[in-house]
Amino acid sequence: MTDRDSPLVKLSEDRMNSVELAQALVRFDSLNPPGREKDCAGYIADLLRDAGLAVTAYEFAPERPSIVARLSGTEALKPLVFTGHIDVVPLGEKPWSAPPFAAEIREGKLIGRGASDMKAGVAAFIVAAVEAAKKGRLKRGITLVITAGEETGCEGAFHLAREGALGGAELLIVAEPTSNLPIIAHKGSIRLRITATGKTAHSSMPELGENAVYKVASWVGLIEALKFPEHEHPLLGRTTASVTTIFGGQNINSVPDSAGFTVDFRTVPAHDHQVLIADIQERLGAEASIQLVTDFKGFATAPDEPAIEPLMDILAARLGAPAVPAGAPYFTDASALVPGFNNVPTVVIGPGEAAQCHQTDEFCYVERIDEAFHIYTQLIDRICR
Template identity: 40%
Template sequence: MYPDKKVTMTARLDARVLTRELLAYNTINPPGMERACARHLGALLETAGFTVRYHEYAEARTSLVATIGGSDAKAPLCFTGHIDTVPLGAAPWTKDAFAGETDGDKIYGRGSTDMKGGVAAFVAAAVELAPHLARGPGLVLVITAGEEIGCEGARYLADKKLLGRAGAIVVAEPTGNFPYVGHKGLCWFEVETRGVTAHGSMPEVGDNAILKMARVIDDLGHFHFPVESHPVMGKPTMNVGTIRGGINTNSVPDAAAITIDMRTVPGIDHGHLCKSLQTLLAPRGARVRQLVDCAPLYTEPQTEWMQTVFEDCTPFLEGRPTPKTITFSTDGSDLKRGFGGGVPAVILGPGEPTLAHQTDEWCSLHRIEQSVDLFRNIARRWCDA
């Protein structure tokens, strides 16, 4: 039976209860306002013996970095997750999005799958292991604000050099407890065209920015990425996601804009990508501006640590995992950069990838409990090796 009580510090923190507590914090981004949720987690970790530091990149946009143990010989293992969520959407929910309602094995709420269930699981595992981590490499937990819109919290921690050391990273995003070896990079661009307004009955007097944009979109169909494919990730992609222009029907529009979502693979430099777009579209008088920049995340599957993670995951799956990458981007690429690069990373958590951002989002309670066991095993192997 699912317990209906407040979390207390015991030998094993119940991750299901903690998930419910985290869901009660409305951290929809925008505006995020993750401070109260981060402080709640920080208090639990401090009680367990972690050293906790809070970092805000804007008012109440709070991330935390919690550490325990430490060794000069080996860097700690990092677990990471974000506590902001996406909006509820236009469709009505049949469950309270912030109450952690349960139905059988499912716990409902915005962020249950993406990814407060994952955060609760690694915090519970870390609290249980805390008494044994004073010596050795230990753990660093990075719990971030602002992931859903451009990984702002993780980028701030990396840019300000607030992360310290880590030897490997577990990103507890929703994967159904399947270990993914990486994800594509993410680049968002805005492309603008300008014209001259005029009365709609005299279009020859004006310069139509929307017609210019139509030619821009046609040109994008001829764009070629510098790397055509990756053996695990597949091909890079491009999608025109939004378009706007004009103020009324009977005027020649003097401005138009589109936004472009590009998903990239290793070997594609995002700065060069922006310059290539500008070169392609400059003859149309278009201006390109980069909005979001998240690098690809990839660890070679044959890496020794990745193979041990595959081994730890096997009992929870239908067989030994094969190398795969996830479709969405994560904080992992910024954190990897902040830890100095070259750090192996795996994306692994209890949530269901297909339920992220959905109405009536839910997470399996059984999977959350499995994740606690899985994360504990991964941490023990790292710290005892």
Template identity: 40%
Template sequence: MTDVVALTRSLVGLDTIGHDETAALKVLAPLLEGVGFVVAVAEHEPGRGTLVAEWHTDLATPPLCLSGHVDTVPLGAVTWQHEPFGELDGDRLYGRGSSDMKGGVAAIVLAAVEIAAHAPKRAGLRLVLTSAEETGSLGARHAAETVLDEPSGPLVIAEPTSNAVVHGHKGAFWLEAVATGVTAHGSMPQLGDNAVYKLARAVSRLADHGFDARPHPIMGPPTFNVGTIEGGLNTNSVPDRAVATVDVRTVAGQDHAAVLAELAHVAGQEVELRPLVDLPPVWTDPDDEWARAAEEIVLAVTGERNEPRAATYFTDASVLTPAFGGVPTIICGPGEAEQAHVTDEWCSVTRLAQSVEIFERLCVRWCGI
């Protein structure tokens, strides 16, 4: 059987920085097909595919779904001290995507391969290995719209959590604020209508706004951040267009349509707010039976018990959980959350081995093996 470190290293060795995720899926598909999974790849654009693998999904109980993404973010401008496409040094496997989250993908695939040697009594398995997660879960959304039309049991997202069970994450609601005006010569500004001033006033009002929503007991309060602002073409002209992008992180219980209406009212009529990314928050009650079972499995494998927590990042669960009808969802993977997107990203070899065992035990519990 392929070793999880070797498989992770193979995946990390592939450049999937915002492109060519299908190349990584070509490494994984034969492993799954070889043990009886029915595999399909849905590309939302050439070379950018999402793999859906099904095993014994004709049983009465919906299958357990394991998911992860194979795209990665750019390396950054700072020179890496370790090989960015895979270097093993002691307990650390370095490389872009080792923690976020090719290590998690390797672990769920190898766990699924091992489980496929058995006959399920209760339910089967579904794997959803996605593209373009980093830019708004485009691959998961395309798969949900085209090939994921069957019910699902619980969902496990193998994002980096140091193998702890995480019960959800905030939503990511990214907006574009657009102000328009009338251009004129900079020496005669009274003849124009300055879009930058309009945008500045709106952004100032938004920055001072406090959301109506109560803080979530685990996620905390929703947050608001202006990420970019741009306006005008040259110094000696009145700008007739200005644009800011806004990153809103919502909490469980908030409705994004209501959030948009609230922020549009605060911003005022001088700007138009347009959604760019709309990924709702995800939360599973820690007292949920499946979540408790997952906690006990993690404790048995790692010896670590953790308090209920939420991730700061978003995941494909924002798309898959509602697509599957709001199924219980946990996030649990071998990577280190603080290693995501950093220079010299690494994943613990020990965590990788633990993760395979955790996923195998989760599969055994749900599938009835």
């Protein structure tokens, strides 16, 4: 690696290049776990400070900072907000065809862990914000929210919301991988651990015991039967339930006195999670002990929301036809940031390929990175100037 290619070298061109910055970010090993975001976050913070943005770091755990960077506007208007995470998932067992942190470009693809998910998107909006700062003062300010710990439960984003670090927002752009097409809704997730107790006995005399596994088996069947016809969204479909782990018993010749399972509900935004838990408790009965493991809200922006019209106009002009907004079954940092920004209108749109997330030889098309930069730049020009 040459000095010019090192991620520790500041990019000093007259016009910063979004692809080069994406390469620089991919070269940081920010694997989560264990959570190595510090160096990448520090590099970004220095770059943004040099460009004139006010930068504050917030650690949700030691040496695991998220960044909030602000470029102020001249008028008392809520800012345009961009967000993305810099942690990446482990490499997996399958060998890579290229070093995963070398950020090689081959056949029009930037290859590396985090290329699509989602350092290319982060690079594109950073460059757009830096270029906007060079052009002079804006009427409406810009805020960049760059998070750690997204891959393990949006830890950095939830921390920022709890700390009151976010402020207001006119529109939130989440630069997760969508091939630069708009997603205006995604599901939430609520994960439960459900356990049963019984009475142990020798398996040759089962009538003396109370088998906890049998209870759990019947409950799993009740969960499988759930279809949620009353909880449906036009872009997201219905709430779904998936039993994901099951456990019980200690040895083969004893009636088990404890057993349980976990279930991941992927919910439409209008499905209240506390109501869902109460419904599950009623269906399974008082013997079921229900523990909440994680709770992530979904979001939905109305297709006719005025705040997203400038972006949809920009996309229509680029595509030559109206952009068709979609929904996504997964969740993002929007689960924490949408309520943290007081239910701000939100669009998920970024240059990465959703199918590349967490894959060996993960890549992002180079042309999409530059395209995202231009989309974000046009959006800034439309609503901030």
